[in-house]
Amino acid sequence: MNKSSVGRFFEDFSLGQIIEHPIPRTITEGDVSLYIALTGSRFSLFSSHHLARKVGFDRPPVDNLLLFHIAFGKTVQDISLNAVANLGYAEVQFVLPAFIGDTISVLSEVIGLKENSNGKTGIVYVHSRAMNQDGHSVASWKRWVMVHKKAEGMLNTFAVEPQLNSEVSPAYLALPDQFNADQYSYISSGEEFALKDYEVGEWIDHIDGLTIDASEHTMATKLYQNNAKVHFNYHQMQDSQHQQRLVYGGHIISLCRSLSHNGLANAQWLAAINGGAHLNPCYAGNTIYAATQVQNKYELGFGMGALRLRTIGFKNVQWESIKEQVCSATNPKTDFPENVVLDLDYTVLIPNT
Amino acid sequence: MNKSSVGRFFEDFSLGQIIEHPIPRTITEGDVSLYIALTGSRFSLFSSHHLARKVGFDRPPVDNLLLFHIAFGKTVQDISLNAVANLGYAEVQFVLPAFIGDTISVLSEVIGLKENSNGKTGIVYVHSRAMNQDGHSVASWKRWVMVHKKAEGMLNTFAVEPQLNSEVSPAYLALPDQFNADQYSYISSGEEFALKDYEVGEWIDHIDGLTIDASEHTMATKLYQNNAKVHFNYHQMQDSQHQQRLVYGGHIISLCRSLSHNGLANAQWLAAINGGAHLNPCYAGNTIYAATQVQNKYELGFGMGALRLRTIGFKNVQWESIKEQVCSATNPKTDFPENVVLDLDYTVLIPNT
Amino acid sequence: MNKSSVGRFFEDFSLGQIIEHPIPRTITEGDVSLYIALTGSRFSLFSSHHLARKVGFDRPPVDNLLLFHIAFGKTVQDISLNAVANLGYAEVQFVLPAFIGDTISVLSEVIGLKENSNGKTGIVYVHSRAMNQDGHSVASWKRWVMVHKKAEGMLNTFAVEPQLNSEVSPAYLALPDQFNADQYSYISSGEEFALKDYEVGEWIDHIDGLTIDASEHTMATKLYQNNAKVHFNYHQMQDSQHQQRLVYGGHIISLCRSLSHNGLANAQWLAAINGGAHLNPCYAGNTIYAATQVQNKYELGFGMGALRLRTIGFKNVQWESIKEQVCSATNPKTDFPENVVLDLDYTVLIPNT
Incomplete structure (x- = not known):
């Protein structure tokens, strides 16, 4: 056998x-550096150990x-x-x-x-x-x-x-015990927007695009020790309908989240993912863009709040070209343009000070 | 808005x-490992924590x-x-x-x-x-x-x-306080040449070439959290004059500096950059070579000296093919061959023992 | 000069x-993370510091x-x-x-x-x-x-x-002193097979394939500060018989070893390499597969044993297509199909509990 x-x-x-x-x-610190190098993440709380300690963490989260x-x-x-x-x-x-x-x-x-x-x-x-x-x-x-x-x-x-459940209840959103919102720095994060500055229904175009290279998505997926064959084996995938390796959907989530820093720099703590759909496959060479709609907002006390967000990830096209079609869609699966690769519903913690 | x-x-x-x-x-240590993997750096002081401690640093620099x-x-x-x-x-x-x-x-x-x-x-x-x-x-x-x-x-x-100023004055060159030149090891660095062995005007051909791949330069630039669009967004750059992403100029500096280890292995401490010109763009697929001229040398005391260097980086060609044209140029911007990508004027510390 | x-x-x-x-x-931890990201290694002993401590190591090996x-x-x-x-x-x-x-x-x-x-x-x-x-x-x-x-x-x-010697004598196999086989976890490794479950002569098809990308093999080789030109300089190698850069043979060994996790998850400790032949060159774009034959088994006491293994690495083909030709070969150099890239003879420690 x-x-x-x-x-x-x-x-x-x-x-x-x-x-x-x-x-x-x-x-380890090695994983964190690779995560930054592979996704372009720029959230300050995970870039600076000094900052993490200042807001109350004993060790860098x-x-x-x-x-x-x-x-x-x-x-x-x-x-x-x-x-x-x-x-x-x-x-x-x-x-x-x-x-x-x-x-x-x-x-x-x-x-x-x-x-x-x-x-x-x-x-x-x-x-x-x-x-x-x-x-x-x-x-x-x-x-x-x-x-x-x-x-x-x-x-x-x-x-x-x-x-x-279609949403993780705000009652279950875990606010890290250690977190002290009074010590939070909007200068260090790069943006001034707190919970109160976001309006339900508002869209944020994150503007920038990130092109995926083959080594990058396969290194990320190997770093996570995810061994799904479709990401690694070109020899087999060339005979599939894709004719090439598929990018791990989680890498697309990370790229969109990194892009969302531009407009959501203070929404640093991902607290929950309510659901998500990976509407079209991504390949090496695709350029990923993202836009986010604020779906709901919650005050959590202790100087903190939460935003329920819907981030749309799309490839090889800018937001203005697809915005109308996305916003008027009744059913994402049938009505979204084929450039849309991700429709993610998630909740982030954000200071309310 | x-x-x-x-x-x-x-x-x-x-x-x-x-x-x-x-x-x-x-x-972090993760950044240091990535820097080695992305640039091929081989300077011993930054490869060995043990060596760094031996020459006087409490923690690895x-x-x-x-x-x-x-x-x-x-x-x-x-x-x-x-x-x-x-x-x-x-x-x-x-x-x-x-x-x-x-x-x-x-x-x-x-x-x-x-x-x-x-x-x-x-x-x-x-x-x-x-x-x-x-x-x-x-x-x-x-x-x-x-x-x-x-x-x-x-x-x-x-x-x-x-x-x-066209040069950082040698009077301001910061010699790390901790550094103890007596404990410096020429065996560990890989070369025997000290300050006294370099002559003003001498050229060093660093011989080796390093080919840039797309993932490599974009990972380096994301590691630095540099978010200039031209390095990351193929979708937009394909319509530019370059028709592709540009390599961050700092990555070229690092590649040339890594190549310069062959001939300058003891010039480990970059103390100042006096100025630099990025004469032509670099793209994925380019092979980078480098050559260096010693412009000046200074004794700093405590067993240390400094070399003012001019490193020329060039692509897809070896030094012997362009040396004459580079050395006879009056104005780099007009007289250098288009293979030249970098003209860097900088000062390094080097043992004088 | x-x-x-x-x-x-x-x-x-x-x-x-x-x-x-x-x-x-x-x-450093950075090197370990990069090694996982570049080779897809999944051996539990090197993934979990907690596990390493549990089996007796003071620090993560x-x-x-x-x-x-x-x-x-x-x-x-x-x-x-x-x-x-x-x-x-x-x-x-x-x-x-x-x-x-x-x-x-x-x-x-x-x-x-x-x-x-x-x-x-x-x-x-x-x-x-x-x-x-x-x-x-x-x-x-x-x-x-x-x-x-x-x-x-x-x-x-x-x-x-x-x-x-054609084999490192089992008498010289170094069993890490610290290792306590009683604390070993087959659940954490992912497979239940101990020394006793392997039979001399048995073949294991490791099934999965890993495609090599250019950035990946050059980053690995730069991480090791190996400066052999053939791996890095496309400009020179395009005029060679290979017309491109060669993958460092050690990277192929690591890829095959990572693939061998599927079937040899408890053979975590590489104790010796008896010899190896790199029968054909590898290039970016090749997909590497591996199969292993158990050559010998040894009881070492203290709940540990050793397996002498022969791992065959091959590219762009699955094991079933070449198995017969490999197994019937008298002389690997002349009789193996040209898809075979590695023939490695090595010894691993494995629990015997």
Whole structure:
């Protein structure tokens, strides 16, 4: 028997099953530097240890997107290596800050299973939790993927589909305990806009574009130890409909988030991702742009607030050319221009001082 | 109003104005490793913490070019995002060593302003200072850029052009206090040549060539959090005269400096940049070579000396093919072959033992 | 006289000569992150500091391949800059663990010399040792290269060819003292297979493929401060038979080792490389695959064992297409398909619990 693994199939999952994902990972200064070099991130809280200490952190915290990519990467081998499609994710919550030096391990519980009527595939729902070396949750999310069956045919199992919230409730937004908004510096962040300056419904064109190179997206994805084949193997992908490697969707989220610094420089703390759709694939050579709409705003007390944002990522076109079509769309999947690659609904913390 | 910024225009600058640049940055071991991987730097003092301690540093110092790129990157958003041209820089001084773990913040003072007669642009002169977390200056430089006006027309302001020295005086060359030349190892550096072995006028052909790849120069520039569009946005640059992204001039300086290790391995401490011209643009795929002339030498005492150097960087050609034309040129701008990309005048410290 | 070096020629070597290689190098967290990003390595022991401590290490150990590449890189300038060919290596032993923060320096002794009858080249055999900052050996290896003579003609020196062992004896396999196999976690590594589960003669198809991009292999090689021209200078290499830059053979070893995680996840500690052949060159754009045969197995006591492995690396083809030809080959050099790029004979430690 070949000792190498081809990943799990639908029959390998059972309801309530707990999967401890291998390869716990210490997040280091090296990862943080690479994250900046690969995504162009410029949020001050994650650039300056001195600043992080000033606002109350004992140790420098890690950007929640870097944490998420590393934690998500752990789950790929067990959950989605045989995925026909990554169908969605929801309730992505950042519970406690992760710090440079923390070791992250991840486990997933199977919370839903549903066979497809074609007898070839099924849908698996998992709830994944990332913990630090002390066993405390730092992040938590749910996602569902369509996976192949080992053998064609119906198992006629009972279908269980979990209830998924369309928004992480503001009541659950974790404000880092350590954070002292009074010490926050708008000069260091680069913009003066606080919670009060944003209006529900307003759009921000982030203007700039970032071109993706092949080495860049593959290095990022390898850094996260995400081993999904579609990102790395040109030899196989050249015979696919894409004719080349696909960029990891999380890298697109990071690029859009980095671009969003221009207009959202104080929205430094990603607190939750409510949901997201990756509407079209990205390839090396694509130039990514982004625009964001403020969907809602919340006062959280202690000098802090939250913004629920919708960031649209698009490629090889500027916002003014597609804005009208995006804003008038009833159904993103059918009405958005094909340049749109990401439609992300998320919540960020922002000072309210 | 769009919350994102398109940068400052000529009208946004006033004489004596102090600009505190955002996004202070902690320089970490991750940055140092990336700098080595992206530039091929091989100077022993910045490769070995053990060696750095042996010659007197409590903590490992950071290569002054890495420090400069990070500090310079901070100023781009406020000074040169709307630059028509980066016209020049002078009096680049490295005042105190920066160490791994230091957090660098930068401020600039407007020291000169001059409208151009076309009514469309003006020249802005700034004096920038990089400080560590204790408020001590680690680097200081002056530069001048041509920026767009918001609205066409003459403001008829009083023109102020600062006096700029063509050389940082040897009297101001900062010898790191901690440095103990007696403990310096010529075996560890890889060459035996000390100050006394260099002759004024001598040329050194650094022989080797380094080819620039797209991911490499964009990763370096993102690492420095320099957000000048011309380096990152292929979608926009393909319609420019260049038809592609431009390599950040500072990356070329670093590549030439790395190449110069072959022949200048003991000239480890960059103490000042007196001036520099980026004579032709560089693109991904170019192979960079370098040659250096010794312009002057100084004894500084305590077993140390300084060399004033002129390094010529050129692309896709070896030194022997262009040496004659370079050496006989009266005016670099008109007489140099178009392969020449850099003409850098700088001063390095070197042991004199 | 030009101060830059073109490397040593055959006449510059003498029997018994000791060469202290310059540029000692501190291995940092930044190097480890880059190694993961550049090779896709997923061995748990080098991903999690927490796990490393749990099995007995005071400080996080460095992957022996990263150590080897950095140590090997030091020797290039003195030994192989003028190599016509890197002929082979043997007896690569990892004596003591290297830890993050260790500073590695390397010296080589000339242990063999042999002129070729063409009068133009000769073969140099060296024994290289890498030491940590306390002067303890961490790695040791022998290699032989064919180098140019300065001047054509026979020196008629006495030929000395060292005896080289075809296998590092299991008696010399260094089991890290600190290692406590009882604390080892098969859940964290990702596979359940211990020494007892492997059978001599069995083949493991590692399934996955990794495509090499230009920036990636040149960044890795620059990270190791290996300055062999063939990897970096497209301008020169475009006129060679390869018409492009060559990938450093060590990068191929690392890619194959990373791929081998799928089926050998518990074979985390590379203890020795018995020998290796780089049968065909690799270029940017190649997709690397690997398969491994178990050659031998040893019980070492203390809950640990060793596997002698033969990993075949090949490009742009899957194992099933070439397996028959590889397994039936009498002489790899003539009988292997030209897709095979690496034939590596090495020994790994693996738990036996």
